[in-house]
Amino acid sequence: MLHGRYAAWRRRMAYRADRFLRMHGAVQILILLAITFCLILSFAALLTLSGGSADAHGPWSSLWWALGRFSDGGTMYPDQGARVRALAVAVTWLGIFVVQFMTGAFTAKLTDRLDQLRGGASPVVERGHMLVLGFDARAPLIARELARSKQRHVLVVLAEGDLKLMDAHLAPACQIPGNHLRIETRTGNPQDEVNLVRVSADKASAIIIVPPDDLDDRAASRWIFATLLAVRRVIGNEFRGHVIVEARHTGKEDVLRAALEPPPAHRDARPVRLMPIASDDIISRVLAQSIRQVGVYYVLRELLSFRGSELYFEPVPRALARKRFGEIHARVTEAIAVGYKPKDGQPLINPPDNALVHDDDELIVLQTSEGRFEIGASPNLPEPEEWEPPDGAEDPPMTVYVLGDNRSLPQFTDELASTLPDGSHIVIVNEDEEQSYAELAAREHVEIVHRWANPAELARTPPDDLFAADAVVVLGAGTENDLTADAAALETLVCLRHAERVAGLRIKRLVTELRSLASAMHVAGTQDDFVVSAEILGLLMAQLAINPGLEAALYKDVLDPGGNDVFIRPRSHYGLRGPLTFAQVMRSARLRGEVAIGIYRPMTGETSPDVGRLLHGIGEGDEISPVRLVPPRDENVPEDAMVVVFARA
Numbered sequence: 001m002l003h004g005r006y007a008a009w010r011r012r013m014a015y016r017a018d019r020f021l022r023m024h025g026a027v028q029i030l031i032l033l034a035i036t037f038c039l040i041l042s043f044a045a046l047l048t049l050s051g052g053s054a055d056a057h058g059p060w061s062s063l064w065w066a067l068g069r070f071s072d073g074g075t076m077y078p079d080q081g082a083r084v085r086a087l088a089v090a091v092t093w094l095g096i097f098v099v100q101f102m103t104g105a106f107t108a109k110l111t112d113r114l115d116q117l118r119g120g121a122s123p124v125v126e127r128g129h130m131l132v133l134g135f136d137a138r139a140p141l142i143a144r145e146l147a148r149s150k151q152r153h154v155l156v157v158l159a160e161g162d163l164k165l166m167d168a169h170l171a172p173a174c175q176i177p178g179n180h181l182r183i184e185t186r187t188g189n190p191q192d193e194v195n196l197v198r199v200s201a202d203k204a205s206a207i208i209i210v211p212p213d214d215l216d217d218r219a220a221s222r223w224i225f226a227t228l229l230a231v232r233r234v235i236g237n238e239f240r241g242h243v244i245v246e247a248r249h250t251g252k253e254d255v256l257r258a259a260l261e262p263p264p265a266h267r268d269a270r271p272v273r274l275m276p277i278a279s280d281d282i283i284s285r286v287l288a289q290s291i292r293q294v295g296v297y298y299v300l301r302e303l304l305s306f307r308g309s310e311l312y313f314e315p316v317p318r319a320l321a322r323k324r325f326g327e328i329h330a331r332v333t334e335a336i337a338v339g340y341k342p343k344d345g346q347p348l349i350n351p352p353d354n355a356l357v358h359d360d361d362e363l364i365v366l367q368t369s370e371g372r373f374e375i376g377a378s379p380n381l382p383e384p385e386e387w388e389p390p391d392g393a394e395d396p397p398m399t400v401y402v403l404g405d406n407r408s409l410p411q412f413t414d415e416l417a418s419t420l421p422d423g424s425h426i427v428i429v430n431e432d433e434e435q436s437y438a439e440l441a442a443r444e445h446v447e448i449v450h451r452w453a454n455p456a457e458l459a460r461t462p463p464d465d466l467f468a469a470d471a472v473v474v475l476g477a478g479t480e481n482d483l484t485a486d487a488a489a490l491e492t493l494v495c496l497r498h499a500e501r502v503a504g505l506r507i508k509r510l511v512t513e514l515r516s517l518a519s520a521m522h523v524a525g526t527q528d529d530f531v532v533s534a535e536i537l538g539l540l541m542a543q544l545a546i547n548p549g550l551e552a553a554l555y556k557d558v559l560d561p562g563g564n565d566v567f568i569r570p571r572s573h574y575g576l577r578g579p580l581t582f583a584q585v586m587r588s589a590r591l592r593g594e595v596a597i598g599i600y601r602p603m604t605g606e607t608s609p610d611v612g613r614l615l616h617g618i619g620e621g622d623e624i625s626p627v628r629l630v631p632p633r634d635e636n637v638p639e640d641a642m643v644v645v646f647a648r649a
Contacts, residue, residue, distance in 0.1 A: 141538025
């Protein structure tokens with residue numbers, strides 16, 4: 001009977017001890033402090049009742065005596081009397097036990113906290129931060145561009161994987177001179193709502209969702225959809241930020257937006273702004289524009305990067321309110337006014353000179369940083385002497401070889417066919433079954449031919465008409481599930497370069513598409529033999545993360561072949577031989593219905609950076625750029641330079 005009661009009492013005490021050890025560390029310390037205070041009071045009362053000691057007479061002296069013995073065992077040595085010594089030993093040993101327990105509890109809690117930090121499990125208490133869900137090659141690029149912006153940002157990355165590896169990839173961004181970026185990395189499944197709460201997803205200014213590279217198309221779509229559902233549940237109905245999603249294909253925008261719709265009970269809640277960025281669509285557009293004319297890829301990368309000048313929305317200054325755009329374009333200095341955004345309308349790039357800009361509209365300004373532009377006094381730009389706009393001649397037809405196959409080939413072919421002049425030819429070479437492009441060719445007035453051959457084999461012994469072509473495109477990422485397909489594109493590229501050396505001939509323009517940024521770093525190029533990679537996606541997402549209003553201006557206009565495209569024109573189109581300032585070029589461009597934004601200087605050297613500098617945040621093509629945007633207005637434009645403009649095709 002007694003043994004059973006003792007066993008039950010011991011189980012209850014063990015259970016309560018377990019509950020105590022599971023409590024928060026601060027609660028444990030507070031409980032121990034309360035117990036300690038009660039014990040010290042008890043021993044002080046016992047000492048007072050026993051008659052006190054030689055150095056303790058009265059309640060307060062007894063309390064001080066008990067506190068001293070509890071805190072330091074050495075203080076009990078001078079005590080005299082059996083009763084006093086027994087109390088001193090008891091209070092001292094009990095003090096040693098309690099202090100050791102408190103030290104152990106504090107050490108264990110500190111160790112747990114350090115383990116959480118090392119394991120990326122600690123919470124992030126931020127507001128207005130950029131949150132990246134998932135980790136791929138674009139995440140370090142986004143970090144690099146946020147650092148280059150010189151603005152104060154906090155970037156939080158939540159992904160499954162090795163925390164040290166993520167930190168190593170993101171560290172170069174913090175080494176960029178003058179950056180104000182702080183990076184926090186956490187490990188966990190972005191589809192877990194607890195993890196999203198842990199990184200304060202509901203308080204982020206922008207959420208960027210990037211699926212892992214090792215997922216095929218179907219798995220990546222499901223991963224994105226599940227992540228969006230988790231984000232929708234966590235951010236609530238008062239979320240004021242925006243969500244950027246890197247999808248691989250177009251056509252699923254409605255499904256993605258449906259995932260962010262509020263629940264049925266909150267149908268009147270604020271809609272969440274979603275920006276789906278289709279990687280295949282963007283790369284196809286950039287490839288198509290880069291093939292049409294040399295240098296466009298470098299201009300687009302310069303526009304999207306925070307390395308030089310970027311597009312910003314600026315409130316209309318009072319001095320420019322209710323003015324025509326032609327006068328605003330002339331008076332904005334230290335920058336270039338390229339368009340404006342009506343209060344309740346879409347951004348307009350390259351509007352007509354007589355467009356009236358109201359005081360509640362916004363200017364679209366190309367400048368080195370926000371608020372950089374100034375207002376000049378002159379309402380007109382200087383005109384070139386004895387110059388008249390040349391007649392617009394149609395571009396001659398082009399012949400383009402496309403070597404290889406990937407998931408975006410149909411979309412790329414469509415973009416390319418719509419970009420090339422009428423009467424052009426597209427020759428597609430791969431080992432797929434014969435495909436018919438008759439309908440597409442009839443719509444775009446181009447001839448599309450499919451040849452069955454291995455691209456690498458054809459590159460070893462290329463036919464004569466390949467050297468005569470205006471451009472050759474090598475496609476990477478051969479199939480949806482082949483993560484090493486860039487190797488095939490690299491093999492084709494190397495064989496073509498070798499064939500050029502053997503034959504003593506040059507391909508007029510050789511453009512290679514590589515999805516892997518690591519692969520792109522291996523290949524040095526020139527202005528006529530360069531690599532288009534997924535870097536452009538990271539640049540675009542960083543721009544939209546900081547300024548979501550640029551979605552329509554960049555994604556749906558500049559990067560769309562049907563909008564205001566980037567063109568690189570000869571200097572002779574804007575003035576006669578001899579001295580010609582950039583201000584005169586700007587005026588000539590407006591007379592042609594264009595907006596001049598920079599100068600392009602043909603290069604003779606390689607465009608890729610020194611390998612040793614890659615560790616310092618310098619990416620593909622960063623070291624040398626043939627493009628200079630927003631040059632000083634009084635700068636003379638060299639006769640061998642070309643002019644970069646926004647113009648409608």
